[in-house]
Amino acid sequence: MQPITFDGQPLAIEDIVALASRQAGAELGRAPEFQARIQAGADFVTRLLAEDGVIYGVTTGYGDSCTVAVPPALVAELPHHLYTYHGIGAGTLLTPEQTRAVLGARLASLCQGLSGVSLDLLRQIETLLKHDILPLIPSEGSVGASGDLTPLSYLAAVLCGEREVSVNGETLPAARALRAAGAAPLRLRPKEGLAIMNGTAVMTGLACLAFARADYLAKLATRITAMNVVASAGNAHHFDVTLFAAKPHAGQQRVAERLRADLASDTPSRNDHRLQDRYSLRCAPHVIGVLEDALPWLRSLIENELNSANDNPLIDPVEERVLHGGHFYGGHIAMAMDTLKTAVANIADLLDRQLALLVDAR
Incomplete structure (x- = not known):
């Protein structure tokens, strides 16, 4: 190792x-x-x-x-x-x-x-x-x-x-x-x-472990979405580059880009049977993209905490001072994990709806 x-x-x-x-x-x-x-x-x-x-x-x-x-x-x-x-x-x-x-x-x-x-x-x-x-x-x-x-x-x-x-x-x-x-x-x-x-x-x-799992989940949920679009004969063009340039959240765009790569299609940008797929497929970049866009911010909070002196009091050996404060307070990690929990729960709901679509086409 x-x-x-x-x-x-x-x-x-x-x-x-x-x-x-x-x-x-x-x-x-x-x-x-x-x-x-x-x-x-x-x-x-x-x-x-x-x-x-x-x-x-x-x-x-x-x-x-x-x-x-x-x-x-x-x-x-x-x-x-x-x-x-x-x-x-x-x-x-x-x-x-x-x-x-x-x-x-x-x-x-x-x-x-x-x-x-x-x-x-x-x-x-x-x-x-x-x-x-x-x-x-x-x-x-x-x-x-x-x-x-x-x-x-x-x-x-x-x-x-x-x-x-x-x-x-x-x-x-x-x-x-x-x-x-x-x-x-x-x-x-x-x-x-x-x-x-x-x-x-x-x-x-x-929090480090939760972040890593969530990062993997964002990629996994994107791949599962692509599979479900194929399985349901869905419209591969809901993830068009021009469409997502009109609402340019970077994470949302990354998810759409991955879906385009998985669903590469030369067919015209329309679907004879259904112009619009269900929300759980069509809006997948919007849901997964929230997590994708949150991850860089969450990383900054977690890594700042990881690389900090967070006990109390602190001992400054250079100026020889005792610094009494409150660096034990974990509010930034708490905020990060509450945010992560909400984003992950929304993806779980998305995947649940995709599964329901597979087993009940109605």
């Missing part, structure tokens, strides 16, 4: 899909500049704590408890209490493909170098991907657009040798699987529990 390098450089949706399907492996960047940037963030956090600095979720409580100071003697324990507290997931487990996508999305974010985590943490996630040690992550329990806290707690726990994993389809204790891979459980540093959990890796990883 060709490795995908995680070093803070932009990744594409296709990289996460390839990683999820095991068509590609994962490799942490080896460049000294990348590793120095990661180490600088971790060192700054250590130095700030030694100077009695205040960092949300590190020396304070969480949420409304941000005004509650954590005693210095308990700072090291806080990350472990955090993932333990959130280990309340429910529902079916994420599939192996989905879990790899989640690991890839989290590693991509942490490799931006703004999360204050150590190289050891990144190497531990790399180990999980290299040896296909997959945390068993329940699919329900996240607070949604405010960060994937509950599902990502299962990743944090596994990195520390707790909870269970799947290896080649076998469920094992995480500590045992790590030992078999030559790795030891981590002891999370003060910022690292929050850095792993307070982000959008689950929604983003799943």
